[in-house]
Structures are given as structure tokens and as C-alpha cells.
Amino acid sequence: MNxxxxxxxxxxxxxxxxxxxxxxxxxxxxxISPGKVEIGQGIVTALAQIAADELDVDIGRIEMIRAxxxxxxxxxxxxxxxxxxxxxxxxxxxxxxxxxxxxxxASDRLGVEASALTIADGTIAGPGNxxxxxxxxxxxxxxxxxxxxxxxxxxPEARRLAGHSVQRIDIPDKVFAHPRFIHDRxxxxxxxxxxxxxEISAAKLVTxxxxxxRAVPGLVAITRDGSFAGVVSETEDxxxxxxxxxxxxxxxxxxxxxxxxxNLAAFLKSQPxxxxxxxxxxxxxxxxxxxxxxxxxxxPYIAHASIAPSCAMAQWxxxxxxVWTHSxxxxxxxxxxxxxxxxxxxxxxxxxMEGAGCYGHNAAxxxxxxAVLLARAAGGRPVRVQWSRHDxxxxxxxxxxMAIEVEADLDAKGEIVGxxxxxxxxxxxxxxxxxxxxxxxxxxxxxxPFPRMISSNPPxxxxxxxxxxxxxxxxxxxxxxxxxRLLTMxxxxxxxxxxxxxxxxxxxxxxxxxxxxARGEDPVQFRLRHLRDERxxxxxRAVASRAKWKPEKKAGTGYGIAFARYKGTGAYCAAIAxxxxxxxxxxxxxxxxxxxxxxxxxxxxxxxxxxxxxQATSWVLKERVRFDHTRxxxxxxxxxxxxxxxxxxxxxxxxxxxxxxxxxxxxxxxHGPVTAxxxxxxxxxxxxxxxxxxxxxxxxxxxxxxxx
Numbered sequence: 001m002n003x004x005x006x007x008x009x010x011x012x013x014x015x016x017x018x019x020x021x022x023x024x025x026x027x028x029x030x031x032i033s034p035g036k037v038e039i040g041q042g043i044v045t046a047l048a049q050i051a052a053d054e055l056d057v058d059i060g061r062i063e064m065i066r067a068x069x070x071x072x073x074x075x076x077x078x079x080x081x082x083x084x085x086x087x088x089x090x091x092x093x094x095x096x097x098x099x100x101x102x103x104x105x106a107s108d109r110l111g112v113e114a115s116a117l118t119i120a121d122g123t124i125a126g127p128g129n130x131x132x133x134x135x136x137x138x139x140x141x142x143x144x145x146x147x148x149x150x151x152x153x154x155x156p157e158a159r160r161l162a163g164h165s166v167q168r169i170d171i172p173d174k175v176f177a178h179p180r181f182i183h184d185r186x187x188x189x190x191x192x193x194x195x196x197x198x199e200i201s202a203a204k205l206v207t208x209x210x211x212x213x214r215a216v217p218g219l220v221a222i223t224r225d226g227s228f229a230g231v232v233s234e235t236e237d238x239x240x241x242x243x244x245x246x247x248x249x250x251x252x253x254x255x256x257x258x259x260x261x262x263n264l265a266a267f268l269k270s271q272p273x274x275x276x277x278x279x280x281x282x283x284x285x286x287x288x289x290x291x292x293x294x295x296x297x298x299x300p301y302i303a304h305a306s307i308a309p310s311c312a313m314a315q316w317x318x319x320x321x322x323v324w325t326h327s328x329x330x331x332x333x334x335x336x337x338x339x340x341x342x343x344x345x346x347x348x349x350x351x352x353m354e355g356a357g358c359y360g361h362n363a364a365x366x367x368x369x370x371a372v373l374l375a376r377a378a379g380g381r382p383v384r385v386q387w388s389r390h391d392x393x394x395x396x397x398x399x400x401x402m403a404i405e406v407e408a409d410l411d412a413k414g415e416i417v418g419x420x421x422x423x424x425x426x427x428x429x430x431x432x433x434x435x436x437x438x439x440x441x442x443x444x445x446x447x448x449p450f451p452r453m454i455s456s457n458p459p460x461x462x463x464x465x466x467x468x469x470x471x472x473x474x475x476x477x478x479x480x481x482x483x484x485r486l487l488t489m490x491x492x493x494x495x496x497x498x499x500x501x502x503x504x505x506x507x508x509x510x511x512x513x514x515x516x517x518a519r520g521e522d523p524v525q526f527r528l529r530h531l532r533d534e535r536x537x538x539x540x541r542a543v544a545s546r547a548k549w550k551p552e553k554k555a556g557t558g559y560g561i562a563f564a565r566y567k568g569t570g571a572y573c574a575a576i577a578x579x580x581x582x583x584x585x586x587x588x589x590x591x592x593x594x595x596x597x598x599x600x601x602x603x604x605x606x607x608x609x610x611x612x613x614x615q616a617t618s619w620v621l622k623e624r625v626r627f628d629h630t631r632x633x634x635x636x637x638x639x640x641x642x643x644x645x646x647x648x649x650x651x652x653x654x655x656x657x658x659x660x661x662x663x664x665x666x667x668x669x670x671h672g673p674v675t676a677x678x679x680x681x682x683x684x685x686x687x688x689x690x691x692x693x694x695x696x697x698x699x700x701x702x703x704x705x706x707x708x
Contacts, residue, residue, distance in 0.1 A: 008149050011035065011090035015073035016146040021094045022051070024102075026138045028122065030057055033065040034091060035075025036083040037328060037352045038170055040611075041667050042604035043083045045168045049161040049600055050088050054095030054153060056119035057134070059161060064169060068351040069334050077329030077431060079360065079495060080463055081570060081665025084600060088663060097151035098143060105141050106132050156598065156659035163659055165603030170354070182326050182353035183311045186384050190313065191220055193374035193385040194243040195230040195442070197395055200255035200630050201490065202452075205229060205445075209249030216242040221377035226447035230374050232383055256490050258627050265298050265403035268424040273484040278460065278467045283477035286417040289409035293515065297406065297507040299693040301491055301625035302399035303634070305642055308356030309392040310363035314371035315382035320347045321375070325368040326355025332433025333365050339438045340369060340450070359615070361494035363387055363396035365432045366441040373442060393640055394632045395441060398625055399496025400426040400455070402466065402503040406511045414519045416530075419479035421470050421507070426486045427455030428465035428499040439494070455493045457485055457500075463567040466500040469672060472508055473565055474530040491627070497612075498668045501566060502619065505672025506679060506693070509562035513680040514689060523561050523680070524549055535572050535595050536565060538656060542593035543574040546654050556582035558685025562676030564669075571596045571669035572656075575613070577677035578649075581685040585695055587617050587649040587678055594653065594669055597661035605666045610651045612670035618643035619671070620678045624694055 008016070015021070015035065023031040032051045038044045044064040052059040065072065075087055100114075103124065107114040112126035125131040156162070173180040198205070205227040213222055213231060218238035223230050231246060233239035259267035313324040321341075327333045330350040338345040355364060367385050375383040387395075402425040409418030430439045430453045437443075443450045457465025464470070467483040516526035524544045531537050540563050543549075550559055558581060563574040572595040580586045590613045599605045622641050626634035634640035675693070683689050688703045 008147060009086070009089040009093050011073060011075050011086045012093060012147045015075070018094055018098060018145055018147055019143040020071065020073050021091060022098050022143060024098070024134050024138045026135050028061060028135045029063055030055060030061050031063045031065050032091065033072050034087045035067055035073040036078045036087040037067050038354055039078060039326070039328060039358045041083070041608060042168050042170070042601065043078070043087070044170060045166065046084060046600040046604055047087060047091055048169060049166060050092050051095050053159040053161045054092055055099055055122070057122045059166060061122065066352045067330050068349065069330050070349050070351070072330070074331045077332055079328055081566065081667045081669065084663045084665050088600065092153045093151060094147060096153045097147055100151055101143070102134055102137055102141060105137050109137070162598060162600050163602070163657065165601055168604065180354055181308065181356045182313070182324060183308055183356060183386065185353065187313055187315070187382040190382045190384045191232050191234060191378050192236045192239040193230055193232045193371060193383045194239045195228070195370045195374070195385065196243060196246050196250060197391060198252045198255065200252060201258055201632070203252040203255040205250060206253050207251045208246070210246055212245040212249060213242045216245055222246065223374055223377050225373065226445055226449060228373060228442050228445040230370065232374050232378055255630060257629050258490050258631070261627050264300060264401045265296060265424070268401060268403045268486065272487045273424070274487060276483050276485070278464070278481040278483055279471045279479070280481070281477070281479045286477040287411035287415070289417055290412040291410055293408045293410065293511070295406050295511055295514070295691055297404045297503065297510065297691045299402045299503045299506070301401045301493070302496055302619060302623050303393055303625050303640055304359050304362040304396060304496060305623065305640060306357035306359070306362055306392065309387040309389055310367040310396070311355065311384070311386040312364070312368040312371040313382050313384045314368070314375040316375050316378070316380060319343065321372055323348065323350045323368050323372060324353050325350060325364060326353055326358060327364045327368060328358060329431065329433060332431060333368055334433070336365070336432035336438035336440050336443070337369060337372060340440060340443045340446070341372070359497040360399070361397050361429070361431045363392055365439070366396065369440040369442045390635045393635045397430065397492050397494035400428055400466070400493040402500060404503055404507040406507050408511055408515060410515070414515070416476050416515065417478065419472065419476045421479065422482045422484065423466050423470060423500065423504070424484045424486070425466040425500060426489055426493040427457045428493070428495055429458055430455040430494040452489065452492070454487060454489050457483070463569070464500065468499045468504060468567060469501040469564055470504040471568055473533060473536060473568065474527070475532055476530070497615070498671045501564070501668065502616065502671045502675050505562065505564040506675045509564070509673070509676030510679050510689065510691065513560065513683065517683070522550070527563060536563065539563065539572045539574040539593040539595050542654055542656060543576050543591055546593060546652065547576040547591040549576060551578070556580055556685065558681040558683070560677045560680025560682070560684055562673040562680060564672045566669045566672070570664045571666050573609070573669040573673050575670065575673035575677040577674065577681040579678060579681040579685055581682060584697055585621060585682060586647065587621070589650045589652065590617070590674060590677070591652045592654070592670060592673070593656060594666060595656040595658060596664050596666050596669070598659045598663040599655050599657050600663055602655050602657070605655055606653045608666040609653045609670045612667060613651050613674045614643065614648055616671040616674035617649060617678065620675050620693060620695055622694055
């Protein structure tokens, strides 16, 4: 029987040229150029570890090159916790092949069989003290060739760096306040731009009196194209002053009505929808249902709430433009810019620079188009545009609101015999570069505008969108999972961390907890009894052991557990929350166990799980986009509070290391389990089930009144 030929990793299929990934210089440096970008998740460090391992060089020789459409592989967008799976696998394969190419070249030069050669920090040595190096061979070895499927990476036990925590490449600059973010690295001779936008949702600019703005010192230009208008100034203060003056001279039309913020579930269920059956399972042997439990779970619109507002720079040179951005997808952004500008993509270069916070499709892409449009009036000088906090919280895409109905059929013994899960939500993705029309905000405001893109959901094969994590991992005998995607979008939505995963795990794990409580069964044992996947069972046992489940209950405290496998194919994560609930809900401690397969950098995995757990705590307790019928009203940290440092819980993470299993991402694994664990802990503490996020004092009181 023939052994099937190995397959190239997906990122290599579309970017096969070895030289686009790796360049080895005669100066002893190794340049690694992935298509994924650093957004605080530590990916450049983990990828450097992979490259150093496969090439047998010291990690200090590795130079990680920022993604740019001028030279980098096109790996789409950095999202979905896929960087290690996609870029990591590609780099491991590429570096293994490059290592083999150099061994073959060294064999020819030294007259020694390649199998007799060893590599130590780039020095290639053989019997009789003969040696050469990558650096000596660099000018004679061409990597301008396509990857083949014949190379094999090292076995896990042969790797020196994978599985060990090394210092993050990006952290020193951030700790010691060296300029690293795009906000802190203006180009020489840069001008400053600001964009005028309406207070009222989807309003059009009717008239604009710019006389007062033109009198502001330092003004370079005022630009207007339909409802898009902005200023360019020599200074940032001048740009702010000119924008303030311009705003006074602007007259806007009426906008679109926004839904009732206090009854989002009714709004979501009243809209025209596209309905899809996500999955069904039937059982002929299940016992008849004796009763059915029905619950509705909701989450509000959630803002990205990045600490620093979005920022970009652009510079025109004739009919070509260069853009600097913290977008998560430089090639996808370039595609949308080309549509708006009606120019060839190869006339646009988009280069990544780190930004201070991004958790999905925030306004990074929008501000890039703003900068490009304003830079047209700058006479070839670069223009830097930074959104205000108000802009960020008003005009950037939000994570969609969700209404989720779950019905559980129980037999006479209280066992689950049927399960129905229905979701109403906007689509969770309207990222740039994926459609024939652009998704960028200014593209809907110019004189010949493009329609606002209605958000869609990725297919199930890519992890789904609103339906992400809606299919239980538990062995229920029968189920039906449906998703109803809204075809209207008065509130702009797009990808936020986990897409629908947070809402669906919240619903499933809350329902399971309620059923276990009604049976008088320990929720840990209840979950274990319904799981066949041993890795799932392992993380639940691990977190229960680490948290010493169940700790002795004290008055005013509660403990809750929840579990999920992200997307059903990614990282396994279980969480136990300890909360105090005598006054307001306070999360005192979160204990988590996670299985990502091979953890390339355990410290990085821990960082990601900790960060996700803390962000989820903020979502659960505080975050909610506020609006009236005409405008977004949560435009500052006062109106949109997030978790403060004094409210951050202790977070304890256990990594289940599995070097024999291919790695998956960790960034979004904790959000769903932590959300549900906190909700379950609230129930344990107060004996009331809160099904609507965020879990505030008002929501708890409302749930108590409903239960009484």
C-alpha cells in the first residue's frame, strides 16, 4: 500500500515561493516574513521560535519582518486564532525545506554526505572538522523556488525552543516606552488629518460652510467628496481646531432609526432574515420527553473598546499610494482601497505597523481609507489620521447583538433527550477585501457611494459566525441548530473576538448548569458524563483539580464551571469562576485549563488565556453599547465602562502540553467558558439565573422578580 504524499500547508499552497518567507543573509541574519501580523498576541515570538527550531539557528539571529503587500506572503487576515495553525505550519515546512537545501549545498561544497552533516546556530559541520555555514553559502543558494511537499519538519522531541517560554520580541519596547505603535511613529514631514462625521446614524452632509475652518492657522487643505469631509493641517492641534470649526458649519440630513436598546431580542426577531439549519441529529431510541425547559439568552452590541483609537498614515506619489496601518489584513485592505479609488491594486502598497489594541474588525481599515482620501490634498506629503475616542465608539463596527433560544427536552429522569438551539443575530463579518463592494466606512460616504455591506457569516468549515460553537460537543441523542441572519443592519456590525462563540457557549453552558442543578447532580460530573472526547474530559478534570472543586461555599460567594472547544475544532478550555455577590458582582478568581496541542510558547499561551479571561469578565459585567433611536450614546469610557485594574480577578492557568499534536490558537478559547462560568457562579451564589448580558445589578433584580 502506497503512503499518501504529504500535502503543503494551506498558506504555502497560495504562497509557495520560499524566498517570500525566508531570506538568509551573508551577515549572519535570518529574515522571516510571515503574512500574519502582531496585534499583541505574541505571534511574532512564536513564529520566530518555529523558524529557529527548524533552521537550527539561535533565535537572536531571527529578524521578523512586518507584513506588507510589497513583499510578504498573502495570508489573508490575522483572525480566528489561526496564526499558529496557518502561518506556523507554513513556516515550519518552509524552514525545514530551506534547511535541507543548505545541507545539500554544504554537501556539495564539503564533499560530505548530507546525512553526515550537523547544524549548530547556522554552522554546518562534518567529519574531519570540515565546516561551512548558512552565511558562507547564502550568496550561492537561491531560495527563489517553490516549496515542495517532500520536506518533513523535525519531530517534537528534536525541537529546542518549541514548548519553552522565551522572551516576547515585542514586549521590551512596550515596557520601556520605546515607539512601536503606529500612533507613536509619525513619518518625517507628516501632516495631520481629521474627518468630519455625523452624530446621527447614516445622516448625509447637506451643506458645509468651511469659512471658519479656513481661518485656522496651519490649515493645509479642506477635502469634501459627497458626505465625506475632512481637514489637513500642519499640526495635530490645528487639525482638531479646524475640525471643530468645520463641524459648526455642517448641516446634516435625518438619519436612520436605531432599534430599541432595551428590547434587542424583539428587534432581532422582527427583522427579515436568512435562515440556515446548521446541524441536525435524530435518534430513534431516545426516551419520550416528559417536560421541556425553554430559555432565551441575549448579549448586547459590544464595542471593540481598543485603548488607543485607530490610526493610519498615507502618502501619494503620482498615481501610487503607500499606506501604513494596523489593519489585520493588509492584502484585504488593499483590495478594498483599490475598489474605492478605482485604481489597480499594484499601485497601492499597504504596510503593517502595530496598533495599541485590536480584537477583530475595528476601525483600523476605515481610518486607512480616511488617510488615503485626505492625503490626496497634501501635495505628496504623508498624512496621519487618528480617530477620536468619540469616533471610535460611534462609527467603528460593533460585535453583533444576539438572541439565542435553547430548548431542552428531558425524560422522566431529567436526562436530556432532545435539544434545539436557535440564533437571531446580524452576520458577524463585514471585513474588507471579501466582496465586490468595499466594506470601508468612507466608501459609503463619498459622492458616488457604495452601499453599506450587510454582514455575513463565514461558512461552518471556517468556524462559522453567529453559529460558532452552537453545535454541542456533548453526546445529546438529538438536536436541531438553526441560525437566522438579519438582512438589515441599522447598527454597523462586523467581527469581534470569538464571533458568535461567546454567546453560544454562554447559552449552552448556562442551560447545562440549570439542568444539572435541577437533577441535584454536580455540574462537573454532569458534563463529564455527556462527553466522549478524552481531551475535553481532561481539561474539565484538570480545572476541577486545580480549583479544588468544589471549594467550601461561604455566604455571598459562588462557584461556576463551563467548558468549550473553540469552533469545535480548536483549543479546549474549561473555566471555574469564583465570585462575590453580596453587593455588586465581583469576579474574585478565574481558574482555567487549556489544551492547544503543542504549546509553542507556554508563556504566550498563558498570556492569551489570561487576556481573554479578563476581557470576557469585562464583557460579562460591564460592556454594552448604548444608543437612543437616532444615535450611539456610549461615546466615552464613562458611557462605556470597561473592567478597571482594581476589578481584575486573579487568573490561574494550567496548560495541558501535548507536543505530539499540531498546535492551535489560544486567543479566543477562554471567552465563552469564562462568560458561562461567571453566569453559573452567579446562580450558585444568588440562586437566580441571569440570561441577559451584561450581568448587572438591574439585570439580577429583574431576574429575581421574574423568578418570584
